[in-house]
Amino acid sequence: MTRYSAADIEGKWQEAWEKAEIFKAVRSADKPKYYVLEMFPYPSGRIHIGHVRNYTMGDVIARYKISTGHNVLHPMGFDAFGMPAENAAMASGGHPKDWTYSNIDTMVEQMKPLGFGLDWSRMFATCDPEYYGQQQSMFIDFIEKGLVYRKNAVVNWDPVDMTVLANEQVIDGKGWRSGAEVERRELTQWFFKISDFSEELLDALDGLDDWPAKVKLMQANWIGKSRGLQFAFSLIDGPHGADRVEVYTTRPDTLMGASFVGISPDHPLAKTLERERDDVAAFCAEARKGGTTAEAIEKAEKLGFDTGLRVRHPFDESWELPVYIANFILMDYGTGAIFGCPAHDERDFDFATKYDLPIVPTFEPVEGGYPENAAFVPLKSEKVRYVKGFAGEAIQTGEDAVIAAIDFCESKGVGQGVTKFRLRDWGLSRQRYWGCPIPVVHCDACGVVPEKKENLPIQLPYDEGGQPIDFSIPGNPLDRHPTWRDCTCPKCGQAAQRETDTMDTFVDSSWYYARFTAPRAETPTDPAEADYWMNVDQYIGGIEHAILHLLYSRFFARAMNICGHLPEKSKEPFNALFTQGMVTHAIYQTKGADGRPVYHYPEDVLEFNDPDGRKAAVLKSWVSEQGMNANDPFDLAQVHSLRKLESEVVEIIPSAKMSKSKNNVVDPVQIIEQYGADTARWFVLSDSPPERDVEWTASGAEAASKHLARVYRICAEIAASDAADNAKEDEVLLRAMHKAIHEVTGGVDSFGFNTSIAKLYGFTNTLAKSKAGAAAKKEAAKTLAQLMSPMTPHLAEECWQILGGQGLIASAPWPVADEAMMVDESVTMPIQINGKRRAEISVAKDMPKEEVEKLVLEHEAVLKALEGGQPKKLIVVPGRIVNVVV
RNA sequence: GCCCAAGUGGCGGAAUGGUAGACGCAGCGGAUUCAAAAUCCGCCGGCUUAACGGCCGUGCCGGUUCGAAUCCGGCCUUGGGUACCA
Numbered sequence: 018m019t020r021y022s023a024a025d026i027e028g029k030w031q032e033a034w035e036k037a038e039i040f041k042a043v044r045s046a047d048k049p050k051y052y053v054l055e056m057f058p059y060p061s062g063r064i065h066i067g068h069v070r071n072y073t074m075g076d077v078i079a080r081y082k083i084s085t086g087h088n089v090l091h092p093m094g095f096d097a098f099g100m101p102a103e104n105a106a107m108a109s110g111g112h113p114k115d116w117t118y119s120n121i122d123t124m125v126e127q128m129k130p131l132g133f134g135l136d137w138s139r140m141f142a143t144c145d146p147e148y149y150g151q152q153q154s155m156f157i158d159f160i161e162k163g164l165v166y167r168k169n170a171v172v173n174w175d176p177v178d179m180t181v182l183a184n185e186q187v188i189d190g191k192g193w194r195s196g197a198e199v200e201r202r203e204l205t206q207w208f209f210k211i212s213d214f215s216e217e218l219l220d221a222l223d224g225l226d227d228w229p230a231k232v233k234l235m236q237a238n239w240i241g242k243s244r245g246l247q248f249a250f251s252l253i254d255g256p257h258g259a260d261r262v263e264v265y266t267t268r269p270d271t272l273m274g275a276s277f278v279g280i281s282p283d284h285p286l287a288k289t290l291e292r293e294r295d296d297v298a299a300f301c302a303e304a305r306k307g308g309t310t311a312e313a314i315e316k317a318e319k320l321g322f323d324t325g326l327r328v329r330h331p332f333d334e335s336w337e338l339p340v341y342i343a344n345f346i347l348m349d350y351g352t353g354a355i356f357g358c359p360a361h362d363e364r365d366f367d368f369a370t371k372y373d374l375p376i377v378p379t380f381e382p383v384e385g386g387y388p389e390n391a392a393f394v395p396l397k398s399e400k401v402r403y404v405k406g407f408a409g410e411a412i413q414t415g416e417d418a419v420i421a422a423i424d425f426c427e428s429k430g431v432g433q434g435v436t437k438f439r440l441r442d443w444g445l446s447r448q449r450y451w452g453c454p455i456p457v458v459h460c461d462a463c464g465v466v467p468e469k470k471e472n473l474p475i476q477l478p479y480d481e482g483g484q485p486i487d488f489s490i491p492g493n494p495l496d497r498h499p500t501w502r503d504c505t506c507p508k509c510g511q512a513a514q515r516e517t518d519t520m521d522t523f524v525d526s527s528w529y530y531a532r533f534t535a536p537r538a539e540t541p542t543d544p545a546e547a548d549y550w551m552n553v554d555q556y557i558g559g560i561e562h563a564i565l566h567l568l569y570s571r572f573f574a575r576a577m578n579i580c581g582h583l584p585e586k587s588k589e590p591f592n593a594l595f596t597q598g599m600v601t602h603a604i605y606q607t608k609g610a611d612g613r614p615v616y617h618y619p620e621d622v623l624e625f626n627d628p629d630g631r632k633a634a635v636l637k638s639w640v641s642e643q644g645m646n647a648n649d650p651f652d653l654a655q656v657h658s659l660r661k662l663e664s665e666v667v668e669i670i671p672s673a674k675m676s677k678s679k680n681n682v683v684d685p686v687q688i689i690e691q692y693g694a695d696t697a698r699w700f701v702l703s704d705s706p707p708e709r710d711v712e713w714t715a716s717g718a719e720a721a722s723k724h725l726a727r728v729y730r731i732c733a734e735i736a737a738s739d740a741a742d743n744a745k746e747d748e749v750l751l752r753a754m755h756k757a758i759h760e761v762t763g764g765v766d767s768f769g770f771n772t773s774i775a776k777l778y779g780f781t782n783t784l785a786k787s788k789a790g791a792a793a794k795k796e797a798a799k800t801l802a803q804l805m806s807p808m809t810p811h812l813a814e815e816c817w818q819i820l821g822g823q824g825l826i827a828s829a830p831w832p833v834a835d836e837a838m839m840v841d842e843s844v845t846m847p848i849q850i851n852g853k854r855r856a857e858i859s860v861a862k863d864m865p866k867e868e869v870e871k872l873v874l875e876h877e878a879v880l881k882a883l884e885g886g887q888p889k890k891l892i893v894v895p896g897r898i899v900n901v902v903v
Numbered sequence: 904g905c906c907c908a909a910g911u912g913g914c915g916g917a918a919u920g921g922u923a924g925a926c927g928c929a930g931c932g933g934a935u936u937c938a939a940a941a942u943c944c945g946c947c948g949g950c951u952u953a954a955c956g957g958c959c960g961u962g963c964c965g966g967u968u969c970g971a972a973u974c975c976g977g978c979c980u981u982g983g984g985u986a987c988c989a
Contacts, residue, residue: 234907235984243988266989279989319987345987355989363904364987439988563984632914632929671914704915704927712915716928723941724927730942772917775926782926847922852970854922892969898921902969 021729023693027811031132039083039827040134042090044549051087052550053078054530056558056566057094060120060142061101064127066600066675066683066713067559070701073808074597074770075557076133077702080807081765083134084831090550092533093128093135095121097142098149098452099522106488113451113488114479117144127686131694132810134827139536143525144451148532150474151541152524153456157467158580160457164210167465170444174202179492180448195491201305207455207518208442211572215240215438218571227593229708232563239564241439243267246423247352248432250278250328250338256289262328262340265351265435269422271358274377276369278328278340279321279355283348286340290324297322297342304344319364320344321372331431343368351437443569445521448493450477450486452519460506460513469507475515493517526566527573530556530590531583542582551583556591563596595768598710600701602681604670605634616679619715622667634667672712683713695809696722702770702808724778725812731785732802732816735794742790750789753780754797755838761804762834770808777805795820800832848873849900850882858899866893873899 034040055075058068072093079091102113121142141148159165173182177195181204192199211218219240222233246269249261262278280287282301290297300322321341330336338356345364346355359369359376369376423434446455454475456468468475478501480486486494495501495517506513528541534550535543558566574590577583583590605617617636624634675682688697700721705711757780764773784797799820806813806826817826841862846869848856856878860869870891873879879888882903890902 231907231984238906238985241988245989264989268989343987345989347988350988352989357989362989364989437988439986560983706916709909709916714915714928717915720928727942771915772926775917778926845922849921849970852968857922890969892921894921894970898970900921900969 021726021812023695023725023811026815027130027132027694030811030814031129033814033825034132034134034827037825037828039825040079040089040091040136041138042088042092042136042550044546045088048086048088050090050550051079051082051555052090052534052553053082053555054092054533054553054557056556056562057096057526057529058124059099059101060095060097060117060124062120062123064124064685066685066688066697066701068128069131069685069697070600070711071557071559071597072128072131072133073698073701074595074707074768075555076135076698076810077765077770077807078555078557079134080810080827081831083827084803084806084829086830089134090533091133091135092139092536093133093137094140094529094533094536095124095142095144096522096526096529097121097144098519098525100449100451103449103451103488110489112479112485114144114477117142117451130689131685131698134810139533141532141536143453143522143529146474146476147537148529149453149525150476151532151538152453152520152528153468153473153475154470155528155541155577155580155582156456156520157470158582159209159576160467162576162579164213164576164579165207165445166210167205167207169203170206170208171201172204172206172444174200174204176200177491181446204446206444206446208444209572209576211443211569212438212440214572214575215242215440217575218440218568219438221571221589225589225591225594228591229594229596232560232567232594232596235563236568239440239568243437243439244419244423245269245351245435245437246426246432247435248331248426250331250356252286252340253327253329253337255286255326256293259286259289262286262354263352264354264356265437266356268358268361268419269426269432270419271361272356272422272426273332274358274360275330275338275356276359276365276375276377277357277372278338279343279346279357279368280340281346281348281353282342282344284342284346284353286326286354287324287342290342297324300342304342319368319371321368323372331426332429339374341372349441350439443521443523443572445524446518447521448496448517449519450488450494452522453525454495455516455518455520457516458504458506458513459516460509460511462511463506463508463513465516466506466508466513472507495519523565523569524573527569528577530570531574531577531587540582541577544581544584547582547587548584551587551590553591555593555595557595557597559599560596567591567594595707597707598705599674600683600713601672601710602675602683602713604673604679604681606668606670606679607636607666616681617667618680624669632669634669636667672710688718692718692722693725693811695725695812699725699774699809703774704771706771707768724781725809727785728781728801728805729812729816731781732798732820735784735791735798736819736821738791738794740789740791740794742792743788746787746789747793750784750787750793750797752838752841753783753787754800755834757783757804758800758832759834759839762831765807773804774808777801780804802826803829803832844896846897846899848876848879849898850879851902852900855879855882862896866895869893869895869899873901 053075055071058064075091079089082089097117102117105111105116106113125137125140143149156165174180175182175192175195175197177197178192182192182199191197219237219242222228222237225233245265245267247263247265249263252260252262255261262280264278266272282304287297287301291301292298300320304320304322321343324340324342326340327337328340330338346353357365357368357374359366359374366376368374426432427434454477456473456475458466458468460466478486478495478498481494482499486498488494490497498517502514502517504513504515505511530553531542531547531551535546538546570590574583575588578585578588603619605619605622606614607617609615621637622634623637624632673679673681685697696718700713700718701711703721704717757776760776761773761780764770764776780801784794784801787794787797789797799817799822802813802816802820802822803826806817810827813826817829822829843859844862845857845859847854848858856876858869858872858876860872870893873891873893874883874888879901882901886903888901888903892900892902
C-alpha cells in the first residue's frame with residue numbers, strides 16, 4: 018500500500034483485535050480495574066453522529082487505560098423498551114419486538130466498523146427477558162423492603178387512546194396523538210420511595226468530586242430542600258367541627274402581612290364543602306380542569322372562591338382572614354394550604370388585586386421608603402429590614418429573617434420549623450405494552466400479591482392467542498389480552514389477574530451499569546463481579562440526563578445496596594461523570610412564498626465567502642438558471658450580485674441540532690464509507706472541547722482525512738529511510754517527542770481531547786520538518802502512532818506495523834515522558850517595561866535571579882527606558898518573565 | 904421570575920495571574936504540473952509606517968496587581984436549567 022486507504026486497513030485491524038481478545042474484560046487480581054461506560058443507546062434504527070462522538074470519547078479512555086496497565090471493562094447494550102417501538106407498530110403494523118431487535122442488529126452492524134474497543138460478549142438489551150426478569154425480581158425485593166408502594170395519583174388521561182400520557186405528550190392540553198382534551202384522572206399507581214432518600218441524595222452530591230458542578234446543582238435544585246414554618250390558623254365555625262387550617266411557609270417573616278388563606282381544591286376542607294354546597298362543587302370542578310403540564314399551568318388563570326369561612330391570625334385574635342379555594346394550590350406540596358402575603362409575593366399580589374384583598378407591607382426599609390412601582394418586594398432586595406410584629410429587631414438578611422421568624426414563632430408556640438423537599442416519589446406505572454411487566458397479581462381474596470420469584474420472568478405475550486396483537490386499537494393490549502392476565506394467586510392459589518401496567522423505561526436504565534458486571538448471572542448481579550468492577554470509573558453521556566436518569570440511578574444503587582445486590586461502596590455508582598456536547602450541523606434555509614422557512618440539503622447549496630470574508634450561500638438551482646454551471650469554477654462577482662436578490666439568498670444557521678426535517682443530518686455510515694472510521698473519530702474529537710457542541714463541516718472532515726493520510730505518508734517515508742544519525746537534530750526531535758508525550762497524555766487525562774489533537778498536529782509538523790537521522794525519526798514516529806492510537810486506532814496499528822513495532826499497538830504500553838528531556842537548557846524570557854513587552858533575553862534555565870537582573874539592567878531597551886535612572890521595581894519570575902517598573 | 908454558564912481574529916478554538924490568538928478551517932501568495940488534482944513552502948487581529956517600529960485590541964464600565972482574557976464589583980448580550988413548590 019502506498020497511499021493511506023482506510024477501507025483497506027480498518028477491517029483487518031478490527032479482526033486482529035478480536036482475535037487477540039484485547040477488549041474482553043475478565044476479572045483478575047493482577048491489574049487495577051477500570052470501568053468506562055457511555056450511556057447506552059435507544060435502538061431507533063440508525064446510529065447518529067452524536068453516538069459516534071459519545072462512544073469515541075469512551076473508547077479513547079478505554080484504550081488509553083488499557084495502555085497504562087488497567088484491566089478495562091467497556092461494555093455496550095441497548096435501552097430497548099419504550100414508546101417509539103409501539104408507535105412504529107401502530108404506524109406500520111409490525112410488532113414492537115421485531116422492530117426493536119431488527120434495529121439492534123442494524124445498529125450493531127453500523128457500530129462495529131467504527132472500531133470501538135468494546136466487550137461485545139457482554140451485550141444485552143433491556144427488553145431481553147433475561148434482563149427484565151431480573152428487574153422484576155428486584156422489584157419484588159423492593160416491595161419487601163418497603164421501597165415501592167401503591168397510591169392514588171393524578172395523571173394526564175387521554176380519554177380517546179385510553180392511556181396515561183407523560184407531561185411531554187400533552188400539547189396545548191390535548192393528547193399528542195388523539196388530539197382529545199386531556200383529563201386529570203386519579204389512578205392507582207406504583208411509586209418508588211425516592212423521597213425517603215431526599216436528604217441523602219442531596220448530601221451525597223458533595224462527595225461527587227468528579228461530577229460537573231452544573232449537574233450537581235441541577236440535582237440539588239430538583240431535590241429542592243427548603244426550611245420553613247408549619248403552623249395552624251384556627252378556623253371560626255368550621256364545618257363538622259373542623260377547627261384549624263394547617264399551612265406551610267418558607268416566608269414566616271411575612272406572617273404579619275397575611276391577607277388571606279388559600280386551600281387546594283383537593284384539600285379535605287374543600288372536599289367537605291364540595292359535598293354540601295353546589296357553588297363550591299362547581300368551582301372545584303372548574304379548578305380541576307386542565308392538564309398538569311407546565312404549559313397548561315402557565316396559561317391557567319388564577320381562580321379563587323371565597324368560602325365565606327374565616328380564620329384567626331395566630332398573633333392577633335381579633336384579626337380575621339378569609340379562606341379561599343384557589344386553583345393554583347397543590348395538594349401534594351406542603352399541607353395543601355397557604356397564607357397569602359400580597360406585599361411580598363407576586364402571585365399573591367395578583368390574586369389579592371383580582372379579589373380586592375388588602376396588601377399589607379411588613380418590612381420597613383431603613384431609608385427611602387417602599388418602592389412605589391411594585392407592591393411585591395423580593396426577598397433579596399432589602400439589605401436591612403425591620404419586621405413589624407417580630408420583637409422589633411433589625412435583621413440583616415433575608416435568610417436571617419426567616420430563621421429569626423421561625424425561632425420567634427416557635428417561642429410563642431405558633432407552629433414549628435420544618436424541612437421539606439420538592440422531590441416527589443417516582444411514579445413508575447405505565448399503561449403500555451412495550452415495557453417490563455410489573456410482577457404482581459391482583460387476587461380478590463389476598464389483594465395485591467407479588468409474584469413468586471420462581472415464576473419469573475413474567476414475559477410479555479408476543480401475540481393474542483395466535484392472533485397478532487393489534488396496536489392500532491387504543492389502550493393497553495395487555496389489558497384486553499384474552500389469556501395473559503389470567504393466573505393464579507401466588508398466595509392462595511385461587512384464580513387471579515396479573516397487573517397489566519408496565520414499568521417506566523427509566524427503571525430499565527437505572528441499573529444496567531450494574532448488570533454489565535455480570536450480564537448472564539442468574540441473579541440481578543453477581544456479588545463477586547459487582548464488587549470487583551463497580552463503581553463505574555468514568556461515565557459519559559449527554560447533559561439531557563443530568564436530572565432524571567442520573568438521579569434515578571443514584572436512588573437505584575442505594576435500593577440495590579439495601580437488597581444486597583450492590584456493595585456499600587456503590588451507593589454512588591458513578592465515580593466520575595462527563596457530559597459531552599452535541600454534534601451540530603449548519604441549516605440552509607430560505608423563505609417560501611408564504612414566508613415560512615424552507616430547508617435545503619447541503620448539496621443543493623453553493624457556499625462561498627462574500628466580499629467581507631463571511632460565509633454566504635445561494636441555491637445551486639438558481640446559479641444554473643442564471644446560465645452558470647454550479648460545478649465549474651465560477652465568477653464570484655456574479656454570485657455576489659445574485660446574492661443581492663434577497664429572495665434567493667440562503668440563510669446559513671450554523672450549529673443547529675441535527676433534525677431530519679431540517680435536512681442537516683450527517684449519517685455516520687456514509688462518513689465511514691467516504692473517509693473511514695478513523696477520520697470520523699478524529700474529527701469528532703478535534704476543534705471543540707468535548708463538553709461543548711462541535712459543528713460538523715465538510716471541510717473539517719476533509720481536513721481530518723488529509724491529516725491522517727499525511728501521518729501515514731510520513732511514517733511510510735521514515736520506515737523506508739536510512740538517513741544517518743545527526744546528534745544535534747536527533748536530540749531536538751526527541752526533546753519535542755517527550756514534550757508531546759507529556760502534553761498529549763495530559764490532555765487525555767483531563768478530557769482535553771481537542772488540545773491533545775492540537776499537540777499531535779504540532780508534533781507531526783515537527784517530525785515532518787526534522788533533519789534527524791532515521792533511528793531517531795523512527796522512534797518519534799512510533800511514539801506519534803502510540804499517542805494517536807486511542808483516537809485513530811486503525812491508522813496507528815498500520816503505522817506501528819510498517820515502523821517495525823512489536824505486537825499490536827493496542828496492547829503496547831503507553832509511552833512515558835522523560836522529565837529530563839522536557840527541560841530546555843536555555844529559556845527566552847520576555848522583558849516587560851511597565852507591564853508592556855519591549856524586548857526579550859535568552860538565559861540559561863537555572864541562571865540565578867541576581868544574574869538575570871544584572872543582564873536585564875544592561876539591556877539596551879531597558880537602559881533607554883531608564884534614561885540613566887534606577888528602576889522603581891524589578892520583578893523576575895524565574896524561567897517566565899521579567900518586568901521593569903520605571 | 905429564580906438559578907447556572909458563556910462572551911477572544913472571517914470561523915472552531917488555545918492560553919486559568921506572566922510573550923493573547925497555539926492547533927485547525929477558510930483566505931491570500933508561491934513552488935511543482937502542459938493543465939488540474941494531490942503535495943510542499945510562505946503570509947494571515949486592526950490601525951499606522953518606505954522599513955525598523957509604534958499604537959490599539961479578549962462584550963461594556965470600573966477596581967485589585969509590577970503585570971488581568973484570567974481575580975473582584977456593576978452592567979449588556981447569548982445559551983442552558985427550572986417554576987403556580989407556598
